[in-house]
Amino acid sequence: MKYCPRCGVELEEQVDRCVLCGQLAVRTRPATADAAGLAYPKTPAGDVSGVAHGSDVEIGADAFARVVRDSLSEAERRRVAVELLAVSFGSALLVTVPIDLFTHGAFTWSKFSSLGVVSTWLFLSIPLILAGAPWLQYAVLAPYLILAAFLLAVFRNDLGSFLRYGFPVTIAVDALAASTLAIVAAFRRKGLNAVAVFLCGLAVLSLFVEGAIDLNASGALSLDWSVIVAIALVPVAGLLFHLHYRVVDQASLRKLFRL
Amino acid sequence: MKRSAFSSHRTERRDASRLSDPYYRLDNSAILTAAIADRSGPFVFRLTCTLDHTVDLGALGFAMARLAPRFPCLNVRMGHGVFWHYLDPLRRAPVPEAERVWPAEPMPYRRNQPLFRVMAYGRRIACEFHHAITDGTGAMAYLRALVCDYFVQKGVxxxxxxxxxxxxxxxxxxxxxxxxxxxxxxxFTHPLPPPPPRPQAFQLPGYRRHEGYRETVGSTPLAAIHSQARSRGTSITGFIAAVYLAALQDVYEAMPPGPRRRASRLLSVQIPVNLRTRYPSRSVRNFTLLASATLDLGLGHWNFDEILARVHHELGLGVSNKELARQLGRNVAGERNALGRPLFLPLKSLVLRRINAVMGVGTYSGSVSNLGQVTLPEAVASRVLSIGFLPARSAAACANLGVISWRDTLYLSIGSLAMKRDLERLVFTRLASLGLEFSVACNEAFERERP
Structure with a gap:
């Protein structure tokens, strides 16, 4: 039988040093082996803190995942939010459209405000209605974005601007949203790293938007403001990646920003 | 039906199994302790179990590994969010550690470090827990399970x-x-009128030690102290709280006139109440509120019978459902305060420290915590010599009492950061004068104290 002279515990036969304090194991039973009551070691365990590290027993995530939380379920909270949004935005429509009809006898400015109200409602409600299915949300909102740009051009009787600016920019927004979603979906822990990817996407988008404007307006590419935006955003994204992977232990936004 | 703060809980539950990164929110008590824990008040308490043989480290480590999935809300580390702390589950099981030179040492929040530690020394298994994850009852649930599983590994x-x-x-x-x-x-269902504000209480005078923690333990036959308390018409907890108050009164009266005039005349002892016995819950996390027993020395000297009667009645009132309900209402409503929630965590910690200084630690002279009778299966109990409980350090309250009963013995521990041992001496001499035979031991040898 082997013992640790400092900790007084029994050790396994194959070890040469105590796994607790790093002292050399001994075969003769030390006085500390009978330590009890209020006896404490005279010295600290020594600089062997690396000796006792975690075992290889993995703990299932579902054990703690069923903890009682709040009174309303997530689905109920979402339903309430969707109802509130529908009532608020519906009220806006019910006010603006009749006023326009009453004062002008036709749809004039209310076409634009209605498009804005409906678009905002959709972009706020669809993530709540289709929660947990990001690609479904994308399948609804991405085509709608192009449709909204098209309707805007139709309302202004300016289909040319849609083809020159609206269409390429909305396609770029959709494509970048798809790439950002795909990258974020691949992350095991979605925290500040997701924000960083979003910022990088924003930097690329600004370059594309300025490119589209330059080519259509002057026929030549001369990037200026978008480069400044990218130079500002990319280091911030880098800092967020650093924070996520090195500082806050890959904590999710849900944990970090819980109110 | 009339609503009550303790009415039946809502049954809607959020299924967290979908979360890619699950975590625990801190409970109401843990929010405070996590924010204010520091070296002078680390909120780390200790339970020990002395066996009839030298601890087998392999068996202990194996038992801990087996029990880690069984106690998922204990095997967690402290995480810092933007607005709140949170508890992050650890994927690896904890392992035994070497005993430290002093008990109940601070437990800094480290990455991949659980908020409890199990230490082996000779024949003793010691578990130290941060109050952010559990209270005495939850900690005892873990120790009992650990000791039983250890003996299973040993072939019992x-x-x-x-x-x-x-x-x-x-x-x-x-x-x-x-x-x-x-x-x-x-x-908690809705806020109630808060308890009246409490004045600042008397604090044990003298210098505090910066290193170490003195642990003085007295053991006495359980039947003797039980019959003593019963004959005086109170519980063991009430009896010991009365002894503690009497000792504090002796300290106050022995002070020189100047400091005595400046000291608060209100003696106040806080007594944690295990709410599980009143409001059904199997939680191994915190579920405790505080009752208190007070003496106003402005009214003159109190003899022991007067103190006992006061403590008994005050405790009876303090643990009534309505008193506890409004204490709970105040605490939880404070946590849910719309102005407080969006405060950034460092700022929130500052506010909580201030609240604790004014409404918490400053209003108590000390505490008496009784974990009650511990039971284990006979095959295990026959091989366990003693069970111990040491309350957490506190520089302000200075000396805290822990009580635990194992088989036919009651163990009374006094954990103290005071330089002088006056309080321990006064408590045990008072108990001896009441006819109780205490066998007393201390974790540090007596050295002549400086005047």
Whole structure:
């Protein structure tokens, strides 16, 4: 039988040093082996803190995942939010459209405000209605974005601007949203790293938007403001990646920003 | 039906199994302790179990590994969010550590470091817990399960049905949802009128030590102290709280006139109340509120019978459902305050420290915490020599009392950061003068104290 002279515990036969304090194991039973009551070691365990590290027993995530939380379920909270949004935005429509009809006898400015109200409602409600299915949300909102740009051009009787600016920019927004979603979906822990990817996407988008404007307006590419935006955003994204992977232990936004 | 702060809990539950990164919110008590814990008040308490043989490190480590999935809400580390702390589950099981030179040392929040530690020394297994994860009852649930599983590894046959009957968790049973619940949130429904503000209380005079923690333990036959308390018409907890108050009164009266005039004349002892006995919960997290016993020395000298009567009645009032309900209402409503919630965590910690200084630690002279009788299956109990409980350090309250009963012995521990041992001496001499035979031991040898 082997013992640790400092900790007084029994050790396994194959070890040469105590796994607790790093002292050399001994075969003769030390006085500390009978330590009890209020006896404490005279010295600290020594600089062997690396000796006792975690075992290889993995703990299932579902054990703690069923903890009682709040009174309303997530689905109920979402339903309430969707109802509130529908009532608020519906009220806006019910006010603006009749006023326009009453004062002008036709749809004039209310076409634009209605498009804005409906678009905002959709972009706020669809993530709540289709929660947990990001690609479904994308399948609804991405085509709608192009449709909204098209309707805007139709309302202004300016289909040319849609083809020159609206269409390429909305396609770029959709494509970048798809790439950002795909990258974020691949992350095991979605925290500040997701924000960083979003910022990088924003930097690329600004370059594309300025490119589209330059080519259509002057026929030549001369990037200026978008480069400044990218130079500002990319280091911030880098800092967020650093924070996520090195500082806050890959904590999710849900944990970090819980109110 | 009339609503009550302790009415039945709402049954809607959010299924967290979808979360890619699950975590625990801190319970109401843990929010405060996590924010204010520091070297002078680390909120780390200690339970010990002395065996009839030298601890087998392999068996202990194996038992801990088996029990880690069984106690998921204990095997967590402290995480810092933007607005709140949170508890992050650890994927690796904890392992035994070397005993430290002093008990109940601070437990800094480290990455991948659980908020409890199990230490082996000779024949003793010691578990130290941060109050952010559990209270005495939850910690005792873990220690009982650990000791039983340790003996299973050593070849002792234990019937799992018997363990379940005795309320001892074992590795082969599934985790209950209720064990990880925030019971404060479960039983809080709406705010109530808060308890009246408490004045600042007398604090033990003298210098505090910056290193170490003196642990003085007295043991006495349980039957003797039980009959003594019963004959005086009170409980063991009430009896010991009265002894503590009497000792504090002796300290106050022995002070020189100048400091005595400046000191508060209100003696106040806080007594944690285990709410599980009143509001059904199997939570192994915190579920405790505080009752208090007070003496106003402005009214003159109190004899022991007067102190006993006052403590008994005050405790009776303090643990009534309505008193506890409004204490819970104040605490949880404070946590849910719309102005407080969006405060950034460092700022929130500052505010909580201030609140604790004014409404918390400053209003108590000390505490008496009784974990009650510990039971284990006979095959294990016959090989366990003693069980110990040491309350957490506190520089302000200075000396705290912990009480625990094992088989036919009661252990009374005094954990103190005071340089002088006056309070320990006064407590045990008072008990001796009441006819109770205490065998007293201390973790540090007596050295002549400076005047």
């Amino acid at each position: 046959e234990l019937d799992s049905e018997e363990l379940t009957r005795m309320g001892i968790a074992h590795a082969d049973e599934p985790v209950s949802i209720e064990e990880c619940e925030d019971a404060y949130a479960r039983y």
